[in-house]
Amino acid sequence: MTQSSRRRLPAALDPGYAKVEQLQEILEQLAAASKPGTRLPSERELAERYGVARMTARQAMEGLVAKGLGYRVQGQGTFVAEPRIAQPQRLTSFTEDMASRGMRSTSIVLGQEVVPASAAVGRYLGLPAGAPVVRLERLRCGDGEPIALERAHLPAQRFAGLEEADLSEGSLYRLLAERFGCEVAGAEQRIAAVRLTEGEAHVLHAEAGLPAFLIERVTRDVSGRGVEHVRSLYRGDRYEIRTRLERHAEPGGKGGRG
Ligand code: 16G
DSSP states (O other), X not given: OOHHHHHHSOSSOOTTSOHHHHHHHHHHHHHHHSOTTOBOOOHHHHHHHHTOOHHHHXXXXXXXXXXXXXXXXXXXXXXXXXXXXEEOSSOOOHHHHHHHTTOOEEEEEEEEEEEEOOHHXXXXXXXXXXXXXXXXXXXXXXXTEEEEEEEEEEETTTTTTGGGSOOSSSOHHHXXXXXXXXXXXXXXXXXXXXXXXXXXXXXXXXOTTOEEEEEEEEEEETTOOEEEEEEEEEETTTEEEOOOOOTTOOTTSOOOOO
């Protein structure tokens, strides 16, 4: 434990509360106040400092790791994890999400071609089944690290030539706006918890079975027309979804009282 991290820890536990939870809170505060990659106190150090059993210290550490706030390195200890990237409440692009965190967005294009729309994709985009759509499959990276795997379908006639655009660095949304005059205006999405299959994990440089968010989105332009249907897999250890809930909010208006 470094001098500075020791200084941040409270001196003793409160006897009126459960020890594991208190230790976990202490570790969470310490992790939040430290840079990613900082070594956290060992189980032995924690146990000695707070006069608790090693098992209690271990449970607190395991809780921290399970929440994705720390990671273990065999034989070296537990370290502060990178904070997750939050999906904002506005309709943003991956490039914007990364930029807002000071990260550089790049993509590895895994597929980019015109294919016939399946019945489901056609329905989402307001096209007949079999109509040409551009299938765009990208591995999205932040500062070079894989974060999400996205498979999008867009109407090929409306976005003619999209299958040949260079999307390894740039933003799809920006390209749609600049080249096709199409501004995305809103989206409906659903989010489910899944585990990565071996193939997905391989592409995302993760372990098979890692929890992930499966996000299915239909994005619309100002006139309400479907612009893209996307299925994205976001690594659960690198991404989080935040929602804001207001009890008295009225759609499109100020919060009322009821
Ligand atoms: C986000 C969107 C995706 C969109 C992409 C455009 C989610 C779940 N998905 O990743 O639908 O295609 O942004 O990003 O948020 P780009 O403009 O950086 O290419």
